[in-house]
Amino acid sequence: MSASTATRDAYGKTLVELGKENRDIVVLDADLSKSTKTVMFAKEFPDRFLNMGIAEQNLMGTAAGLAASGKIPFVSTFAMFATGRAFEPIRNSIAYPRLNVKIAATHAGLTVGEDGASHQCLEDIAIMRVIPNMTVMCPADGVETEAIVKAAAGYKGPVYIRLGRPKVPDIYVKEDYAFEWGKGVTLKDGGDVTIIATGIMVAMALEAADDLQKNGVNARVIDIHTIKPIDRDLIKMAAAETGAVVTAEEHNIIGGLGSAVAEVLGELEPVPVIRVGVKDTFGESGTAEELLIKYGLTPCCIMQAVEKSIAAKDLLKK
Amino acid sequence: MENSIAGLEQNAVKIRRAIIEMTHAAKSGHPGGSLSSVEILTALYFNIMRIDPARPDWEDRDRFVLSKGHASPVLYATLALKGYFPEEELSGFRRIDRMLQGHPDMKGTPGVEMSTGSLGQGLSAACGMALAAKLDKKDFRVFALIGDGEAQEGMIWEASMAAVHYRLDNLTVFLDHNGLQIDGPNRQVMSVEPLTDKWKAFGWEVLEVDGHSPEEIISAAKRAEGVKDRPTMIIAKTIKGKGVSFMENEADWHGKAPGDEDRDIALKELEVICCEC
Numbered sequence: 001m002s003a004s005t006a007t008r009d010a011y012g013k014t015l016v017e018l019g020k021e022n023r024d025i026v027v028l029d030a031d032l033s034k035s036t037k038t039v040m041f042a043k044e045f046p047d048r049f050l051n052m053g054i055a056e057q058n059l060m061g062t063a064a065g066l067a068a069s070g071k072i073p074f075v076s077t078f079a080m081f082a083t084g085r086a087f088e089p090i091r092n093s094i095a096y097p098r099l100n101v102k103i104a105a106t107h108a109g110l111t112v113g114e115d116g117a118s119h120q121c122l123e124d125i126a127i128m129r130v131i132p133n134m135t136v137m138c139p140a141d142g143v144e145t146e147a148i149v150k151a152a153a154g155y156k157g158p159v160y161i162r163l164g165r166p167k168v169p170d171i172y173v174k175e176d177y178a179f180e181w182g183k184g185v186t187l188k189d190g191g192d193v194t195i196i197a198t199g200i201m202v203a204m205a206l207e208a209a210d211d212l213q214k215n216g217v218n219a220r221v222i223d224i225h226t227i228k229p230i231d232r233d234l235i236k237m238a239a240a241e242t243g244a245v246v247t248a249e250e251h252n253i254i255g256g257l258g259s260a261v262a263e264v265l266g267e268l269e270p271v272p273v274i275r276v277g278v279k280d281t282f283g284e285s286g287t288a289e290e291l292l293i294k295y296g297l298t299p300c301c302i303m304q305a306v307e308k309s310i311a312a313k314d315l316l317k318k
Numbered sequence: 319m320e321n322s323i324a325g326l327e328q329n330a331v332k333i334r335r336a337i338i339e340m341t342h343a344a345k346s347g348h349p350g351g352s353l354s355s356v357e358i359l360t361a362l363y364f365n366i367m368r369i370d371p372a373r374p375d376w377e378d379r380d381r382f383v384l385s386k387g388h389a390s391p392v393l394y395a396t397l398a399l400k401g402y403f404p405e406e407e408l409s410g411f412r413r414i415d416r417m418l419q420g421h422p423d424m425k426g427t428p429g430v431e432m433s434t435g436s437l438g439q440g441l442s443a444a445c446g447m448a449l450a451a452k453l454d455k456k457d458f459r460v461f462a463l464i465g466d467g468e469a470q471e472g473m474i475w476e477a478s479m480a481a482v483h484y485r486l487d488n489l490t491v492f493l494d495h496n497g498l499q500i501d502g503p504n505r506q507v508m509s510v511e512p513l514t515d516k517w518k519a520f521g522w523e524v525l526e527v528d529g530h531s532p533e534e535i536i537s538a539a540k541r542a543e544g545v546k547d548r549p550t551m552i553i554a555k556t557i558k559g560k561g562v563s564f565m566e567n568e569a570d571w572h573g574k575a576p577g578d579e580d581r582d583i584a585l586k587e588l589e590v591i592c593c594e595c
Binding site (some may be wrong): 047057098 | 377381383423424425431432433434435436438439440441442443444445446447448449450451453454472473476477479480483484
């Protein structure tokens with residue numbers, strides 16, 4: 001797998017495509033268009049690009065009013081400010097009346113890098129997931145980003161799309177990828193353990209599974225691009241068939257994918273679930289690579305979690 | 319008749335009576351700030367706005383956003399009187415399994431343009447609607463009502479900056495300036511003055527009216543229609559609890575429901591005014 005596309009770049013390009021097809025699509029940003037890549041849309045369709053300045057609450061509230069009048073607003077800023085600063089306008093002005101607003105937030109997670117903890121949003125999945133009516137999505141690569149952004153544009157209702165800053169390896173080939181709303185993707189089959197990952201951790205899960213294979217462990221790998229509503233059937237089946245689960249996300253281990261998976265399995269198919277994620281702590285400045293290693297988000301960490309979950313499964317058998 | 323000044327005054331009394339009945343029956347709700355904005359809503363819905371209650375989703379209709387959503391009784395009473403839904407619905411205000419929520423819910427109530435209640439958010443939504451009109455080259459106008467206490471929310475000033483930046487001359491905002499909020503007078507809780515200077519400094523056209531004079535409200539709204547390239551703020555001097563002697567200028571009646579005796583006295587006072595007109 002070669003590093004080739006940042007999900008934010010794929011988002012910017014897809015927006016331009018969508019803008020050509022649908023005149024109702026408008027894009028709002030909060031003075032970060034060069035970073036979120038909405039600048040591509042702004043150049044192509046200046047009349048339908050609204051820079052709202054550094055004022056995220058009004059950014060969301062304005063999008064609500066545009067949607068109430070028939071527009072399809074895509075709203076972008078960094079994940080921290082979109083979901084943190086503007087949480088309540090999202091909840092009360094967008095989600096409660098189920099308005100057709102797409103929040104595409106970039107620079108999520110530790111891989112923001114040098115900007116440090118203030119900008120590394122590790123809570124956004126949790127705080128968007130808890131809002132009724134909200135769909136929460138997190139693509140693993142550029143191809144999946146394109147599919148998600150297009151699907152979100154065609155869906156009527158609020159959607160949160162989590163995007164990242166760095167380039168990530170290509171997992172999918174555009175021609176072969178058939179996106180299904182709310183359905184996880186089984187990328188590798190295996191019967192010993194299931195690794196359920198989202199975002200940049202999907203590529204790492206595949207890498208971990210390859211290494212595990214060499215040690216005789218057959219890991220199944222599932223990409224959960226839609227964290228809410230989550231693919232309960234696929235997760236239940238994988239847990240039933242493999243008996244052990246590991247989750248991996250670039251997010252606090254509280255409230256994100258790991259929690260969502262544990263909630264499903266606690267009710268439907270109790271098996272050991274080991275969560276890989278940031279362990280309820282803030283990040284710091286550093287390169288993305290350094291941070292991923294220091295905070296335990298690597299293929300190696302996933303392999304260790306797999307060992308733990310299989311050991312727990314074996315213990316249950318006894 | 320209904321859009322004449324006499325007609326508006328009669329409607330205002332009917333709406334005030336409904337506000338008292340609703341909050342009494344619900345044993346909760348916000349009578350004070352509902353009563354202070356009765357003339358503003360009456361003038362908007364029965365004279366100023368281009369609307370059709372039979373077609374609440376008509377694309378070219380004017381929009382009204384009640385940003386101070388706790389004044390829902392005045393909005394519901396006005397919508398019912400205008401014919402958006404049967405007046406019997408008013409008896410279900412704040413009750414389980416009924417339509418009229420404590421704060422406005424656009425998904426459940428015909429004529430409600432935006433879900434509001436968390437202060438500061440409605441003005442941004444109104445800006446979004448005005449922007450949509452500009453994008454689609456439509457001539458509908460967008461009106462909003464904010465409170466003076468609500469002007470303490472930072473989001474109000476974010477929206478006020480954006481409305482000027484995007485030259486939203488199709489946006490007209492009323493400020494219900496009754497001077498009181500839950501904990502007491504604005505000047506004690508958090509000073510908001512000078513309101514006129516603040517919005518002028520932001521670049522708005524600012525007008526001041528007697529918020530209980532339908533003539534002044536209507537003439538200000540007409541003036542606002544002629545203002546080009548910037549939004550208009552109409553600061554309406556009002557009396558909290560207007561029309562009910564013991565509620566007037568009393569912060570305590572912000573969010574307190576009238577009891578049986580309070581209701582009887584209030585309705586009696588409102589009858590007298592009704593007979594005079």
